[in-house]
Amino acid sequence: MQTQEMIGAHPDVRGGVNQALVDAIDALYSCAQACTSCADACLAEQMVDRLRQCIRFNLDCADVCAATATIATRRTGSNEEIIRKMLDACVTACRLCGEECLRHAEQHEHCRICAESCRHCEAVCQAAARSV
Amino acid sequence: MQTQEMIGAHPDVRGGVNQALVDAIDALYSCAQACTSCADACLAEQMVDRLRQCIRFNLDCADVCAATATIATRRTGSNEEIIRKMLDACVTACRLCGEECLRHAEQHEHCRICAESCRHCEAVCQAAARSV
Amino acid sequence: MQTQEMIGAHPDVRGGVNQALVDAIDALYSCAQACTSCADACLAEQMVDRLRQCIRFNLDCADVCAATATIATRRTGSNEEIIRKMLDACVTACRLCGEECLRHAEQHEHCRICAESCRHCEAVCQAAARSV
């Protein structure tokens, strides 16, 4: 991802890059990928009936993260109120999804990696929310 | 939209359709369409430089509404906490976008229609947030 | 949906609304809703292991339809080549998803309604692709 370069080249930013927001954007795209992948991997597991809730949290979390990544990228119109609300929704989505994935982390490697991705994304979104 | 039929056919719903949520889903898709369309129409206006903020609010609002429509549709996993947070983000996005569109409503018919769509969506999302 | 009004108010359109494209936009949002809903309803069925492929087609179809609805709405930049390719991808996604849903239509009402929505969307996207 060339997020930092792109944000730095924005006429309203001129070098004053908000690093916490850049870190959040990268984590959000990454978490959207992990959750989408985990939902599909769960769907392929023999015990899919025990992973219904995990699939749902994965899909919700992927949608919230993808929308927030886009909105945080389009940050310069001083639309901080929306960014903060969306980062806050991400913190919740990542917490719930990460907790559910953790329950299946010993049996399923994809749930273990996804839980880590959610936990990381939750932390950087919290930091970014305080920075905008 | 056949939203009501689809939600009503869900095995966890069995007829107990939450009408406020169904109304919100329809309004969210409709508002996403209106905001996407208004952003593009603003971009085609001669005075585009006066519509920058309107375009950004439109794009943000479209993204928040589209993500929330999807998450509210996938409602049955008792993920109410996420739905509420997203509906709350929509209320903010629709309010800000609707106010900005209203400023250009006399000059631009697309801003007038979009402002109405935002106001309606804001109201039904508020009602839906209280219902979940 | 106020699609027709919004497209008609676009400064580059001035009344010359492409009705086939407007019909496609409405059908695309509606099909995205139906497929998202059907995926979640399938996930709630007792025999979820027989519906894995249906859930995947539903999720893919919802993503293709939602992206195409947005791109077709943002139609005025004479980006017809992209719109045509996306409408073409929708025709395929709706055909595959509709066929799979039809296999479960007798057991599951949500699959029956979704199959209809896919078939309708496939037809109007084909007509719209010829019109741009």
Add this chain to the structure above:
Amino acid sequence: MQTQEMIGAHPDVRGGVNQALVDAIDALYSCAQACTSCADACLAEQMVDRLRQCIRFNLDCADVCAATATIATRRTGSNEEIIRKMLDACVTACRLCGEECLRHAEQHEHCRICAESCRHCEAVCQAAARSV
């Protein structure tokens, strides 16, 4: 991005990771970010009226890339026909957007970086389309 790890942990993949597809997924998320960012940076430029077409191509390209990243991630249901069509739409979207950005690359650093991101994404999507 932990794309390779996630795909490698999928029960249907078991180590046989399609590297061309993994590269495409990473490039698609990255290009979606670059195009979203470039559209917003263009909107902030004084000469925004000369960048209308660039903004539209950026927004279309971002939407096609984001949807394709998700669908390619959810790859295991042997839905190759859709993946191929979407990768093909991406090749077109990236080509058109990259060409337009290149026209503004000397004046605007964000257009220069975005043009590179589009060119790279176009190439890896072409390679990935041959691999599925």
